[in-house]
Amino acid sequence: MGKLTNSMWRLLGAQSTRNQSKSLSVIKEADAHTDWAAELDDDAFVGEAEKLDIGADAGDRAKFLALVREAADRSIGLRPFDVQLQGALRLLEGDIVEMATGEGKTLAGAIAAVGHVLEGHQVHVISVNDYLATRDAEWMKPLFDVFGIAVHAISENSSREERRRAYAGDVTYGSVNEIGFDVLRDQLAQSEADLVSPKPDVAIIDEADSVLVDEALVPLVLAGSTETEVPDQAIHDVVSRMKKKHYEVDAEGRNVTLTDEGAAFVEEELGGIDLYSEEHVGSTLVHVSIAMHAHYLLERDIHYIVRDGGVHLINASRGRVAQLQRWPDGVQAAVELKEGLAQTDSGEVIDTITVQALIGRYPKVCGMTGTALAAGEQFRQFYELRVSQIPPNTENIRTDLPDRVYDTKANKVEAIVAYVKEIHETGQPVLIGTHDVAESEELAYFLEKAGVSSVVLNAKNDAQEAKIIAEAGARDAVTVSTQMAGRGTDIRLGGSADDSAARDEVVELGGLCVVGTGRHDTERLDSQLRGRAGRQGDPGTSVFFSSLEDPVVTKNLAFKRDPVSPNDDGSMGSKGIDLIEQAQRIAEGVRLELHANTWRYNKLVNQQRDIIVDRRMKILTTDAALEELAELEPGRYAELTGEKTDSTQAASTEADESAKPDTPVETVPRDVLVQAAREIVLYHLDRAWADHLAFVSDVRASIHLRSLGKESPLDEFHRMILAEFADLPGGALEKARETFREAVITADGVDLGSADLHRSTTTWTYMVHDNLFASGGAKTLQGIIGIFR
Secondary structure, X not given: OHHHHHHHHHHOXXXXXXXXXXXXXXXXXXXXXXXXXXXXXXXXXXXXXXXXXXXXXXXXXXXXXXXXXXXXXXXXXXXXXXXXXXXXXXXXXXXXXXXXXXXXXXXXXXXXXXXXXXOOOOEEXXXXXXXXXXXXXXXXXXXXXXXXXXXEEOOOOOOHHHHHHHHHOOEEEEEHHHHHHHHHHHHHOOOHHHOOOOOOXXXXXXXXXXXXHHOOOOEEEEEEOOOOXXXXXXXXXXXXXXXXXXXXXXXXXXXXXXXXXXXXXXXXXXXXXXXXXOOOOOOHHHHHHHHHHHHHOOOEOXXXXXXXXXXXXXXXXXXXEOOOEOOOOOHHHHHHHHOOOOOOOOOEEEEEEEHHHHHHOOXXXXXXXXXXXXXXXXHXXXXXXXXXXXXXXXXXXXXXXXXXXXXXXXXXXXXXXXXXXXXXXXXXXXXXXXXOHHHHHHHHHHHHHXXXXXXXXXXXXXXXXXXXXXXXXXXXXXEEEEOHHHOOOOOOOOOOOOOHHHHHHHHHHOOEEEEEOOOOOOHHHHHHHHOOOOHHHOOEEEEEEEXXXXXXXXXXXXXXXXXXXXXXXXXXXXXXXXXXXXXXHHHHHHHXXXXXXXXXXXXXXXXXXXXXXXXXXXXXXOOHHHHHHHHHOXXXXXXXXXXXXXXXXXXXXHHHHHOOOOOOOOOXXXXXHHHHHHHHHHHHHHHHHHHHHHHHHHHHHHOOHHHHOOOOHHHHHHHHHHHXXXXXXXXXXXXXXXXXXXXXXXXXXXXXXXXXXXXXXXXXXXXXXXXOOHHHOOOOHHHHHHOOO
């Protein structure tokens, strides 16, 4: 199946041998410069590197590889393999490279970053979380130091000054969230000096499929405090008392709707109201729908955990708590009500950007991952990026066993426990990859009952991840982990102690045994889990246990009659494997269509945002705001500056009369007036953009109704938001003109507060699970919220 899938992706744009012969010839030529590099003093590397034109001259690229190989050996004790240099060359060419787990992607990325800097670029190395960004920057810093390259890392805890300093360097390591939030926070800047995030140049993306595919359509949000309606406790009390006859959940588990009996129950419990009357359809009914989703679709320890008095979302692809992530549209507050917790503010969206749009800002993008080929179509379709497959330094000798498929979940779990117990008795370490917190804890319980002690790693204790993973390859270890595929950490045979005897013992036992408790929606995640075993030529084994009750089957296949196992243990044999693979192929198709559909809806909004950003930057960095207002309000400009111009004399009577009569106005220095005009125009531009985003959200929530009238939802969506956006620039400037005319402006600046124009005093950032356009478009409000499943 894996080979077939990889072949298919190659046909769709991934090229495993793309220009590889050219790269190999450069690497071979680099060997001829090994002695030259070895004879250099440490302080000579900078001068030699600066002489090279690695972007245009193949001979200079070869000398660069010889330099960087010697520099890495001296500075961090790692001498790059040829395959790592090969990967670095493809990164310099702008490819996504596929390098297997344990093949040294971090060093290959650092080498490419050095090369990009030597070509005159600033580089952002973008990872999936703060831990990896900080670790890799510190780990690779000695290599950058050899070439006089300034490298920094940013994290959630970085101050504004630390961020500004980091971005001013040559190479900045940071998570996609933090870099994106800095871009959004710059939208609050009132002067050029407030800007932090620089103009994007080169992005090297670690775990590229996670960032560019799995996270690509998740909006990053900048919110501000505002008066918001608090969900009604009474509604939640009613919803919590519903019976199964009162609501229906669709086959995919994404939508929950009231039955007629359920609507009657809610109406009676809320005092005999009519849910569908004009008074309640846009308020009470909406809150009932949201409350039902909180109670009947979002499950504790699957979609979220409760910790430290708060609701924390679980990142489904990584098994970790999703830091700064929350549900929109009242769902977060509804879940907090359900759990009896204090409600957090929803606030008002000030600005938002998808990860896909964020990465699209970079003129040059490249990246690396262990599973690039399977995401080749998404890379090509959404980013115009190609894939280069880098062979392993040492042949992979891991044994991948055929799937074991069972009729029921109960039979599957029984088989997993028996298999793990059998392997454990030999001393071979076992890593079990589960899908969610509840499953990990349930399986650990059954293992304990069978006499097998295990260590559990999930979103509840992810702070202990490094310690747990460090021992997962030790003899006798049994580790149960959620979403091991997304953890990005190597498992060393023998455990954390640098003990060759312990390692050799585990090698003799067969290396790490990886057990999957069910297929994922995409084969990429299965491959990432398998890849935890067989690192750098180590032995290892992998096997997946599945059942016909697994979500990948129930969501994607429908049977007229449930298949029946011919065996007493419930095993389904080759027929079961065929069904699992069919379900996964359908799931992958759905994911691809979801990405494509969501991209179609987001593309126009992203273009509109670019227009606003360009306008905002012009206002921030020039005197354009004052020039425009002076032209529109020459009388007011003359009043504030004491200047008389031709346009002042020609100003209309209306403009002159609009100035406040008999009010003495002090002359304002030009630099103060420039800043005052800037703040006025920016306020109204930002206000208009926030209002436009709210309008877009409302349109998205109801656009499904257009399909009922045989209209294209996508076409109607574009038509409506284009028409609304067309009025935005002029409307914002007209309001700015009014404020310029009426606001108090003195030598101390403009007092927007006196004009009742207040910016949010509190802002925060978060991410939203916001795939609004699954399966052909948003169908109902219930469907939109239900997609969070």
